[in-house]
Amino acid sequence: MVRKVVRGFYAVAYAVKLCRPSVICAYPITPQTEIVENLAAMYANGELENCQYITAESEFGAASILVGASATGARTFTATCSQGLILMSEVLWNAAGMRLPIVMVIANRSLSAPLSIWNDHQDSMAMRDACIIQVYVENNQEAHDMIPQAYKIAENRDVMLPFMVCMDGYKLTHAYEPVDLLEQETVDSFLPPYDPPIKLTTKDPLTFGCYAPPHCYMEFRVVMQRAMMRAKKVMEEVFKEWAELTGRNWGGLISTDYMDDAETAVVAMGSVVGLVREVVEEMRKDGKKVGLVKIRSFRPFPTEELRKVMKDVENIVVFERAVSFGHEGPVAIDLKSALFGHCNAKVYSFAVGLGGRDIPRDLIRKCINNAIEGKVDEGFHFEGVKEFEEVII
Amino acid sequence: MKFFFSSGHGACPGCSLPIAVKNVLYALEGKCFVVNPTGCLEIISSQYDRSAWGVPYIHSVFENAAAVAAGIDAALKALGRKDEGHVVVFAGDGATADIGIGCLSGMFDRNHDVLYICLDNEAYQNTGNQQSGLTPPGSNTTTTPAGKILPGKIGRKKDMVAFALAHKIPYVATASVAYPTDIRRKVKRAVEFEGAKYIQILCPCVTGWGINSNETIKVAKLAVETALYPIVEYENGELVRVRKIKERKPVEEYLKIQRRFRHLFKHPKGKEIIEELQRIADENAKRFGLDE
Structure with a gap:
């Protein structure tokens, strides 16, 4: 383990790299931009193996690209905040309903009007009811540590839901803090490759995103709620495993x-x-x-x-x-x-x-x-x- | 034929959408991933537990099919699964030219290896015939109704072929369900190109257009024979082929058998609109050299 003084955006970008994502989508928005910029630099330098880094035409497009990629069986990542998150919201509700474990960092920022690029939690709170797991972190070490845990929780078959790691914009994203950066072997030992139980493949054609008339819609909502409630136990277990693995115990829910x-x-x-x-x-x-x-x-x-x-x-x-x-x-x-x-x-x-x-x-x-x-x-x-x-x- | 798109779906009698879809899937031998935004095709084919699709299929929302397809393309590349099949979008004209045009532009711009097929029935037909950017002038839709003052839609049909060509994608074409062999040939040709492909297929809508359910092909043919719907094919930006017209018919022949245009023959501004449509047809014939 290497302790370095790094900024928050680097701490999470580095952790994302260690999780070996297959598809990353980027669309700039302050104060998130540096997260995807850091990932772009890693991509340009060949540090992200077997990965596609896509510059989307909007946050809406970024979320949509990840829906397609995740449904095809790829581990996915994006970061956004504020107006960008709200623009994504239609797609994120859809991703949750399709049970796609997309992991994203929200660099929490206020909503317009009046326009403000600075921090509060209004953006992620607006997504409260979307069946997306929301964890709020206190510092950059917790943000760094939460990324592999987010994938492990989101991709658990009892859960299969999108995950938002919420870190305060500027206050954390741009803060310099000492962070114990994880080793690749540590993350590899903790987080297995993504192997979804079902995916889009010509070998076993399935229909994703069906429509459900009144006689079958409610059951989908029931299982979403059950998945959220099951996530509590999965989270406790993953948090405990993390504490044992790294010696850093951030607590439970x-x-x-x-x-x-x-x-x-x-x-x-x-x-x-x-x-x-x-x-x-x-x-x-x-x-x-x-x-x-x-x-x-x-x-x-x-x-x-x-x-x-x-x-x-x-x-x-x-x-x-x-x-x-x-x-x-x-x-x-x-x-x-x-x-x-x-x-x-x-x-x-x-x-x-x-x-x-x-x-x-x-x-x-x-x-x-x-x-x-x-x-x-x-x-x-x-x-x-x-x-x-x-x-x- | 293997059931890539099975019978028992919920399309109206005489609907042209399954004709287009079946021919595309047949041309690709079912080796494809289908992305389908919200719309008629989605509603008739993807009800829970009754999917008509024999190929992997995803519907996300109304305006993001191009982006979802881009994501599938990216995932197949990243996971080393490109050989599994082509990524195909079937999207309506509203999803393509209006609400989804941002995502479409992004997908074209990044030149994803995606075949995007616009099933053009010239209005929002799933919601009951509201005007879209691809509704032709004079059409009586529920949001551009013919009234005492207005003669139906004011304004022209958006030129999505030009839009696609402006993105410098390798293959752009139009087709009509009246010519299924042409659809199959174009699909096979399109997927020979690496990158984004756009094919816009005219798909008459029995209810929205107000035609008899046995007239779908007749109307689809007349649109081409009047030169209102030019059938063109571009490779790497060059016009390589057009469907020639033996004896071009006046646009009235196409208009008079459709309820959506019927008012033009008695509305005070109807003559003006018919003349405008004829002018558009004449321009198409001249521009693409359609007259044999």
């Missing part, structure tokens, strides 16, 4: 700190977890019984795990990186639905850092303290917003 005796649980996803953990540690030193819950898998949602760790807490503080307009933050929505009838805690949900706005340490601390001290109402709040006057024209 969630990971926790200081939750054993916590009265207040703080919930976050993605790169903000690092900051939240530090604040929680500081508050612990001040004697406050605060704990951290990092949600790693947002789909499938870690319902049972959250019920277990939240059983006795009094307050739950959620840091949201997206909004479900007309309701509240998407993480708190799901969290409350999971805990209903299992936990009587008050739930406070704070949207922070939308469109890349800075998330200062003091803001995190203030939100947690306000919740503990009852200085804010339960429910949804925007935090870190300027004083401004809305003009209705």
